[in-house]
Amino acid sequence: xxxxxxxxxxxxxxxxxxxxxxxxxxxxxxxxxxVHAAILRSPxxxxxxxxxxxxxxxxxxxxxxVYTGADTDGVLAGMPCAWLIPGSDLKTPxxxxxxxxxxxxxxxxxxxxxxxxxxxAEDALEHIEVEYxxxxxxxxxxxxxxxxxxxLHDDVENNIAFTWAVAGGDADAAFAAADVTVSDTITLPRxxxxxxxxxxxxxxxxxxxxELTLWSTSQNPHIARFLTSVVTGVPEHKIRxxxxxxxxxxxxxxxxxxxxxxxxxxxxxxxxxxxxTETRSENxxxxxxxxxHVEEVEMAATSDGTITGLRTTVYAGMGAYLSTAAPGVPxxxxxxxxxxxxxxxxxxxxIYGVFNNGTPVDAYRGAGRPEATTLIxxxxxxxxxxxxxxxxxxxxxxxxxxxxxxxxxxxxxIYDSGDYELTLNTCLANADYEGLRAAQAAARAEGRxxxxxMATWVEICGLGPSQVAGAVGFQGGLWxxxxxxxxxxxxxxxxxxxxxxxxxxxxxxxxxxxEELGVPVEDVExxxxxxxxxxxxxxxxxxRTTVVSGGAIAFASRKIKEKSKELAAHLLEAAVxxxxxxxxxxxxxxSDDQAKTIQDIALMANVAWSMPEGMEPGLEASAFYxxxxxxxxxxxxxxxxxxxxxxxxxxxxxxxxxxxxGVQINPMIVEGQVHGGVVQGVGPALWEGVVYDDNGQPLTxxxxxYALPRADLLPDINVASTTTPSPHHPLGLKGVGEAGTIAATxxxxxxxxxxxxxxxxxxxxxxxxxxxxxxxxxxxxxGG
Amino acid sequence: xxxxxxITINGRVFSGEVEPRQLLVHFIRENAGLTGTKVGCDTxxxxxxxxxxxxxxAKSCTVxxxxxxxxxxxxxxxxxxxxxxxxxxxxxxxxxxxxCGFCTPGMIMASEELLRNNPSPSREEIRHAxxxxxxxxxGYQNIVSAVxxxxxxxxxx
Numbered sequence: 005x006x007x008x009x010x011x012x013x014x015x016x017x018x019x020x021x022x023x024x025x026x027x028x029x030x031x032x033x034x035x036x037x038x039v040h041a042a043i044l045r046s047p048x049x050x051x052x053x054x055x056x057x058x059x060x061x062x063x064x065x066x067x068x069x070v071y072t073g074a075d076t077d078g079v080l081a082g083m084p085c086a087w088l089i090p091g092s093d094l095k096t097p098x099x100x101x102x103x104x105x106x107x108x109x110x111x112x113x114x115x116x117x118x119x120x121x122x123x124x125a126e127d128a129l130e131h132i133e134v135e136y137x138x139x140x141x142x143x144x145x146x147x148x149x150x151x152x153x154x155x156l157h158d159d160v161e162n163n164i165a166f167t168w169a170v171a172g173g174d175a176d177a178a179f180a181a182a183d184v185t186v187s188d189t190i191t192l193p194r195x196x197x198x199x200x201x202x203x204x205x206x207x208x209x210x211x212x213x214x215e216l217t218l219w220s221t222s223q224n225p226h227i228a229r230f231l232t233s234v235v236t237g238v239p240e241h242k243i244r245x246x247x248x249x250x251x252x253x254x255x256x257x258x259x260x261x262x263x264x265x266x267x268x269x270x271x272x273x274x275x276x277x278x279x280x281t282e283t284r285s286e287n288x289x290x291x292x293x294x295x296x297h298v299e300e301v302e303m304a305a306t307s308d309g310t311i312t313g314l315r316t317t318v319y320a321g322m323g324a325y326l327s328t329a330a331p332g333v334p335x336x337x338x339x340x341x342x343x344x345x346x347x348x349x350x351x352x353x354x355i356y357g358v359f360n361n362g363t364p365v366d367a368y369r370g371a372g373r374p375e376a377t378t379l380i381x382x383x384x385x386x387x388x389x390x391x392x393x394x395x396x397x398x399x400x401x402x403x404x405x406x407x408x409x410x411x412x413x414x415x416x417x418i419y420d421s422g423d424y425e426l427t428l429n430t431c432l433a434n435a436d437y438e439g440l441r442a443a444q445a446a447a448r449a450e451g452r453x454x455x456x457x458m459a460t461w462v463e464i465c466g467l468g469p470s471q472v473a474g475a476v477g478f479q480g481g482l483w484x485x486x487x488x489x490x491x492x493x494x495x496x497x498x499x500x501x502x503x504x505x506x507x508x509x510x511x512x513x514x515x516x517x518x519e520e521l522g523v524p525v526e527d528v529e530x531x532x533x534x535x536x537x538x539x540x541x542x543x544x545x546x547x548r549t550t551v552v553s554g555g556a557i558a559f560a561s562r563k564i565k566e567k568s569k570e571l572a573a574h575l576l577e578a579a580v581x582x583x584x585x586x587x588x589x590x591x592x593x594x595s596d597d598q599a600k601t602i603q604d605i606a607l608m609a610n611v612a613w614s615m616p617e618g619m620e621p622g623l624e625a626s627a628f629y630x631x632x633x634x635x636x637x638x639x640x641x642x643x644x645x646x647x648x649x650x651x652x653x654x655x656x657x658x659x660x661x662x663x664x665x666g667v668q669i670n671p672m673i674v675e676g677q678v679h680g681g682v683v684q685g686v687g688p689a690l691w692e693g694v695v696y697d698d699n700g701q702p703l704t705x706x707x708x709x710y711a712l713p714r715a716d717l718l719p720d721i722n723v724a725s726t727t728t729p730s731p732h733h734p735l736g737l738k739g740v741g742e743a744g745t746i747a748a749t750x751x752x753x754x755x756x757x758x759x760x761x762x763x764x765x766x767x768x769x770x771x772x773x774x775x776x777x778x779x780x781x782x783x784x785x786x787g788g
Numbered sequence: 789x790x791x792x793x794x795i796t797i798n799g800r801v802f803s804g805e806v807e808p809r810q811l812l813v814h815f816i817r818e819n820a821g822l823t824g825t826k827v828g829c830d831t832x833x834x835x836x837x838x839x840x841x842x843x844x845x846a847k848s849c850t851v852x853x854x855x856x857x858x859x860x861x862x863x864x865x866x867x868x869x870x871x872x873x874x875x876x877x878x879x880x881x882x883x884x885x886x887x888c889g890f891c892t893p894g895m896i897m898a899s900e901e902l903l904r905n906n907p908s909p910s911r912e913e914i915r916h917a918x919x920x921x922x923x924x925x926x927g928y929q930n931i932v933s934a935v936x937x938x939x940x941x942x943x944x945x
Contacts, residue, residue, distance in 0.1 A: 015881050022889030023877040025824020025864035029890065032823035123807065198924050200828045200836055200890040251826075251890030252924050284829035506888030506925050676884045676930055683927035707833035707922070715928040716919040720911070744927075 010519035013672025030204035042125035046107035049700020066124030073104035087332035092166035101262035108324035111289025145321035170339035172414025173350030178313030182304035193693030201251020207271035224543020231260035250505030255367035294368020296321030303383035323364035337372030343413035381750035431640035455759025466551035466635030483630035486556035490623035494603030501541015520561035522588020547739030555629035563625035652778030666738030681744020689752035793857035798866030815853035835921030838894035864893035885934030887925030907944035
């Protein structure tokens with residue numbers, strides 16, 4: 005009887021605790037003597053702090069302590085930026101956990117109150133008197149980079165934190181020689197990640213031992229430990245970070261935040277456990293946001309429909325400070341992907357990372373790649389239109405032909421494998437593209453605004469080779485490690501350093517071990533999220549966990565298989581070369597009735613009554629997997645929309661996704677990732693975007709104002725896939741967490757622009773709210 | 789100033805003195821120690837705090853504990869003993885109707901009310917019934933499928 009489940013959509017092993025409400029998230033943790041922190045945040049987008057008076061707050065009921073930035077002097081180091089991109093003149097101005105003399109965005113921490121209850125702490129915040137002197141404010145990233153704009157940091161001229169360039173071929177020559185060029189300005193709105201669980205931290209410090217325990221809503225507890233050590237000065241081996249159940253992150257729980265440092269600071273000062281949990285409106289101010297790009301872009305092509313060049317100038321808003329990974333997002337994860345799924349021989353891009361008076365911007369699902377894919381896919385549609393070619397046909401002509409082991413693109417990276425045309429053809433067939441175009445023609449004849457949009461895309465995932473990480477300034481490695489441990493009864497624990505928080509790896513990792521060693525999936529338990537009982541790992545982001553930790557688990561399992569073979573040979577009194585393995589059984593070739601099961605081997609290895617000469621007891625292996633290259637998942641998505649010309653309302657009617665994430669361990673989970681990713685990508689196309697007024701006040705301060713996708717606004721998504729294994733990964737995996745988000749924004753945007761094309765409308769800033777669309781339609785009708 | 793309250797949660801009576809301003813969700817989480825009900829926003833948009841108050845769904849972040857005094861509250865923990873799952877729990881599991889799990893208790897409590905009132909909802913009706921519950925992970929599709937499956941298992945079609 006086979007135990008194999010690899011490749012099948014088995015139900016998730018983590019679900020029973022979640023569907024019964026039994027899973028503890030950080031805010032559910034209650035420690036004896038625990039007190040509660042609340043943080044006072046700047047109401048101004050830019051101001052000098054003239055004075056702070058905490059005396060009234062300190063005498064409020066239940067208040068234990070009030071601290072300001074001055075109290076952290078010499079105790080807390082500044083918040084670190086950990087992606088120091090080279091060759092960019094990067095500036096990393098000081099970012100204190102609690103602002104001392106100047107605040108730079110609405111939400112900047114100014115003081116913290118610790119009290120017996122959260123109600124008491126929040127009450128006392130209102131009694132802190134702060135005198136501010138307001139300063140000039142700038143929000144738009146392009147405007148912020150101009151001379152004369154309000155300056156956020158005295159030593160950062162024109163707010164330009166870095167200037168980073170990417171080039172390949174000769175773009176200027178390509179544009180000079182082009183038959184057709186198109187240009188556009190694309191605005192990627194500032195987005196709020198919105199995991200349903202707000203961030204939270206619980207800190208407990210045992211002064212007698214110098215030990216700090218931090219429960220944290222982190223996607224990467226080992227990085228959190230590393231950076232907690234840097235900021236608090238507590239040595240790394242005396243810090244334990246636990247990410248218990250984490251309720252989504254989407255990148256916003258990667259950074260190391262002031263709030264965690266402040267919570268730890270309070271616990272260390274007071275000697276009692278301290279909990280801090282953000283409210284949702286606090287999340288909208290203080291949790292890192294995504295995108296915020298102004299992209300001036302152009303594409304060159306020849307009259308036969310061949311793309312010859314791409315040029316960009318991008319202003320990427322960084323917010324008020326550089327968050328943990330921020331500089332890498334609009335550069336390494338963005339500019340290097342400018343060739344997209346196409347052969348674009350000549351590429352030139354300049355990216356300005358610009359400080360503005362907003363919440364710091366960092367990785368948000370897709371991180372840099374949605375911003376790249378959107379500009380490429382929009383230019384592809386515009387170029388096809390300029391050449392009067394069908395956008396699908398134009399894509400087909402320019403797609404990189406099928407390749408199985410390495411393809412160089414002009415930006416200098418090497419895609420691993422791809423069959424882009426297959427996903428295009430599959431998607432067009434699934435959607436009945438010709439039928440859709442015929443229906444569109446009929447609708448247009450009736451005066452209806454029906455649009456069809458698509459994107460053929462490729463993403464850089466499975467981050468990544470540590471040597472490359474170092475070369476591009478990432479202040480860490482990007483390998484993962486795993487320990488696979490067999491107990492005497494043949495049951496298995498796997499300890500991993502990455503920390504899934506909804507992606508289902510407690511199931512897919514068990515499926516890997518099951519596949520490699522023939523144990524039932526239910527006999528494998530995955531342990532993650534606690535730095536005290538897991539090996540080092542760099543965390544869950546960048547569609548990397550299944551790929552990189554999965555690689556480590558596969559290699560650790562294979563070490564166990566090798567040891568098991570040797571032990572089986574010893575027990576069966578045979579030569580190891582004569583031992584065969586099949587589905588959890590080891591036997592001498594030709595006599596498989598005398599097999600030793602992996603469970604037999606686990607018992608004998610653990611009791612160690614009879615081991616081969618020199619073999620250590622136990623059945624456990626650890627492996628470190630540092631991927632030799634990134635992975636490059638790809639696909640084609642297609643959407644149909646209808647725009648109501650009277651109201652500007654957009655009806656997303658149908659959506660087809662064809663994804664290729666390499667080999668799939670659990671297709672049900674893959675499909676779920678695509679569903680969720682697509683909906684997060686639709687969000688900014690149609691609804692989502694942070695709005696600041698001219699004073700830097702966020703007008704989208706709650707879920708009432710920031711329009712998240714809701715169940716009733718969406719159609720079912722038609723999901724299909726192709727399988728092109730990664731040639732360099734032990735299991736052929738590529739990763740799928742971000743795919744849908746990367747694809748859906750340009751797909752839906754292109755669909756709406758296609759709907760408006762008969763009116764001569766070529767661009768409307770995202771999100772495509774009814775008002776903006778209605779205005780564009782009316783301007784066009786009025787000859788605007 | 790404190791006010792006495794007595795709330796029956798999942799069949800057990802919890803009584804205590806609370807501040808008049810204390811939210812029901814905090815009473816459930818702090819006083820009753822039932823942390824399956826979550827706090828996801830401050831403005832009753834997200835639905836992670838959805839419970840059933842005298843049988844009807846309510847966002848417990850927008851109800852005061854004193855308002856609920858004398859009432860019966862059902863939370864996710866009361867839906868099953870955790871071993872024999874409610875058909876909705878089973879269906880969310882079967883259909884991959886959750887990822888991070890944070891919205892799930894509220895989603896299931898809202899779905900339970902839907903199926904009591906409409907045992908055989910269409911996908912469209914399910915989507916409308918759940919428009920007050922936000923999920924950022926699943927894109928809702930598998931949640932809709934799960935509610936559909938549970939409807940079938942519970943005798944609807």
